[in-house]
Structures are given as structure tokens and as C-alpha cells.
Amino acid sequence: MKSDVQVAVIGGGIVGASTLYWLTKLGWTDCLLLERRELTSGSTWHAAGNTTYFGPYAEMTQLFAGSIRTYLQAERESGHSVDFHQTGSLRVATTQRERELFHSYEKQYESLGIPYFVVENETIRELHPCIRTDDLFGAAHTPTDGHVDPTGATHALAKAARKLGAQVQRQCPVESIRFENDLWHVETESGCVVAQHVVMAASFWTRELLQPLGLNIPLYATQHHEVITESVTELESLDYEVPALRDSYVSCSVRQEKRGFLAGFYETDPVFWGVDGIPRNFTEELFPPEMDRLTVAFERLMHRLPAFSEAGIRTVNNGPMCWTPDGLPLLGPVPGHRGLWMASGFNVGIGTGGGSAEFLAHWMINGKPLFDLPIVHADRFGNNIGTHDAIESIKSCYRRGYQLPDRI
Numbered sequence: 001m002k003s004d005v006q007v008a009v010i011g012g013g014i015v016g017a018s019t020l021y022w023l024t025k026l027g028w029t030d031c032l033l034l035e036r037r038e039l040t041s042g043s044t045w046h047a048a049g050n051t052t053y054f055g056p057y058a059e060m061t062q063l064f065a066g067s068i069r070t071y072l073q074a075e076r077e078s079g080h081s082v083d084f085h086q087t088g089s090l091r092v093a094t095t096q097r098e099r100e101l102f103h104s105y106e107k108q109y110e111s112l113g114i115p116y117f118v119v120e121n122e123t124i125r126e127l128h129p130c131i132r133t134d135d136l137f138g139a140a141h142t143p144t145d146g147h148v149d150p151t152g153a154t155h156a157l158a159k160a161a162r163k164l165g166a167q168v169q170r171q172c173p174v175e176s177i178r179f180e181n182d183l184w185h186v187e188t189e190s191g192c193v194v195a196q197h198v199v200m201a202a203s204f205w206t207r208e209l210l211q212p213l214g215l216n217i218p219l220y221a222t223q224h225h226e227v228i229t230e231s232v233t234e235l236e237s238l239d240y241e242v243p244a245l246r247d248s249y250v251s252c253s254v255r256q257e258k259r260g261f262l263a264g265f266y267e268t269d270p271v272f273w274g275v276d277g278i279p280r281n282f283t284e285e286l287f288p289p290e291m292d293r294l295t296v297a298f299e300r301l302m303h304r305l306p307a308f309s310e311a312g313i314r315t316v317n318n319g320p321m322c323w324t325p326d327g328l329p330l331l332g333p334v335p336g337h338r339g340l341w342m343a344s345g346f347n348v349g350i351g352t353g354g355g356s357a358e359f360l361a362h363w364m365i366n367g368k369p370l371f372d373l374p375i376v377h378a379d380r381f382g383n384n385i386g387t388h389d390a391i392e393s394i395k396s397c398y399r400r401g402y403q404l405p406d407r408i
């Protein structure tokens, strides 16, 4: 392992690997990624891989679009598959107001060059025959997004970066970082690495790693359930993969997984994990499923997708998901700590990780980000937000699920 580098990236999930990739791609090849266990060991390995474009904030949509582009680019350069399924997505309107909001986003997608259509119920049924539409007001359809394999994408990014000269050190937990003689000293179990820049891509672990520097970064983990079903007769009879479905009333996203469904749920009363510290011995574990918490969402989902009720449940994953108090990631320099950069706090890190890394790498190399996006800047919470307040804010973000801000 190198002991002297330009950049040390801490954390080998989708975000750390994307950051390593973009730094090397833009010419900073003297980079070392340090991963505690194996690549994807945090939240990345159990993510559903949804990379959808829909959202009310045009600037954030740029991060989503940049992510699919990044993963496909890394696939070409590394020869490692990211397994992109371009199914497109349907965001259904459960009220007339939602439909009006969908229309209000048309201009933003046009200016970004992303295909986006507000479609009628008839089109929903043509695209996704399993969706019950009699109480819908149409949907927003983004035909060019879909899902990737998060593990495949992480490995493709790391491999492409290694080809350009970057290094990846697995099984190498970082114990502490300190700034001394104008350089960062990154202490690991395998020795000290000296770096001009450090990128914190360690998700909810970032909070603890930065506490000794006097930094109070509001990053906390909720539990998050996803349910994968056995094959469904209606899907078996189709010769194409149905689009991903999002429904604010069900508070759920559902995509096709093989010939069954994969559904992820936002609960009204989220359960937190590791608030007083992430257990040192936490590996690639999942939490015990708590299906009672999903009862209401399940009932609503069975109404929207009657075929869901016919399918047996194959797997339930309940894994940790990182949150900031406003639900957006933390990107950019940490004020007062020259050379320290944040790339943490992602709850849709597969959807936004690749684009966020491109945004951050430009900022590090050129002194300014790729475009203006103050809503993700790492300094926006200051240093004094208490745990209770942070958790209350995260709770309200989480329970909002797919509800849109009601403004046109």
C-alpha cells in the first residue's frame, strides 16, 4: 500500500468508488481508496439499484442523470458489467394536484435533455399491465432510466480507476485522521497514509470518524425494508421488463426482479440504528425483518398491484440507510479543514452517487463544482445540530417518502 498520496478516499461503497473513478478520470491518478472490509460492504451491497430520474429539483436530476452515464462509461472502460436495465419509470399521480406538479416539471426535463412525459392511465396500462389505474390521474414517465447492479457498478468503477493508476486497499479500516504539517495523516491498521486531500465516503461511519476533529456531522442511519417476491404469472407472460413504479400514497417503489417484484418501503415511523455509535463488529449484516411495520403499505400496494398479493415472498432485506436532516447528501469541502472533503449522507446513493462524484471531483480539481448546487453543500448544517433535532428532521423526511413539495 502507498504511504504518500495526493488523495485518500475513505470508504469503498458506490460513492467512494465513483469518487475514485472521477478523480482519476479528470487527471488526479495518485489516489488511494481505503476500505474497512470489501468493496460494497456498507449499504451498497443490498441496495435495489434503482437509478430513476424523476424528482422535483432540476439540479438534483443532473446528479441522477450523471450517475447512469458514469456507470455505463465505467462499464465500457473496465469491461465489468453494471447490468443496466433500461426499463423506464412511472411515477403515478394519485391526486389531480400531483398531476399538475408533474406538468410543472416538464420544462426542467426539456432543458436537461431528459425524455419526460405526463401520460394517461391508458398508457400506464400499456406499459405496465399489472397497475390498477381506476383511481389514478395519469403518471410521469421517464423512459430512459431504470436500475443497475450496485455491486457490479462499484467494481466497474474501481476497476476503471485502477486502470488509470489509482489504488484500492481492501481490509484496511481507517482508525483516525489528523492534520499535521500541512498534510492529512490517515492512520490504518496497516500503517499511516499521508495525503494532501481526504474524501470522506464512509456513509454513517463518517460521523464518528470526524468527531475527534471537533466536527458534529448530522449523519444517522435508519432501517429500510425491501421485499422480493417469487415469480408472478402476469410478469411471466410478458416478453419485456415493466417500468419501475413509484406511488406516493403507497409510499413505495416497485421494480421487476427476474419474473417477480422488488418493493422498497418508506414507513411512517422509521426505526433508527446505531445512533450512539455504529457497532465495531458490524459486517455485511441485515436487521431482522419486521413485517408488522409494513402492514399499511402492503395493503395499499396490493390495491395498486393486485398481482403482488398472489406472489409468495422470497426475501426480505432490512438494511441500514444513511440520512442527513434534509435527506440530501453532503458534498464539498469541510470549512476550516483544508483538504478535507465530504461525500457522505446518501440515501439514494446508487441513483446519485456517480453524478455526485463527478460534481465533487470537478470541485476538488478545478476549485469549483461542475454546476451550482448549494442544496448539497457540506457546510449547510453548521456544527451544532443536536442528535434529537437531527433525528426529528430525518423522521419527517423519511415519512414524506415520495410526497412532492407542493409548489409550482
Ligand SMILES: Cc1cc2nc3c(=O)[nH]c(=O)nc-3n(C[C@H](O)[C@H](O)[C@H](O)COP(=O)(O)OP(=O)(O)OC[C@H]3O[C@@H](n4cnc5c(N)ncnc54)[C@H](O)[C@@H]3O)c2cc1C
Pocket (backbone or CB within 6 Å): 010, 011, 012, 013, 014, 015, 016, 034, 035, 036, 037, 038, 039, 040, 041, 042, 043, 044, 045, 046, 047, 048, 049, 050, 051, 172, 173, 174, 175, 201, 202, 203, 204, 205, 209, 223, 224, 225, 226, 264, 317, 318, 319, 320, 321, 322, 343, 344, 345, 346, 347, 348, 349, 350, 351, 352, 353
Ligand atoms: C434495503 C435498501 C434498498 C436500497 N435501494 C436503493 C436503490 O434502489 N437506489 C438507491 O439509489 N439507493 C438505495 N439504497 C440506498 C443505498 O444503498 C445507499 O444510498 C448507498 O449504498 C450509499 O453508498 P455509500 O457509498 O455512500 O455508502 P456505503 O455503501 O455504506 O459505503 C461506505 C463504505 O465505507 C466503509 N467504511 C466505513 N468506515 C470505514 C473506515 N473506518 N475505514 C475504511 N472504510 C470504512 C464501509 O465498509 C462501506 O463499504 C437502499 C438502501 C437499503 C437499505
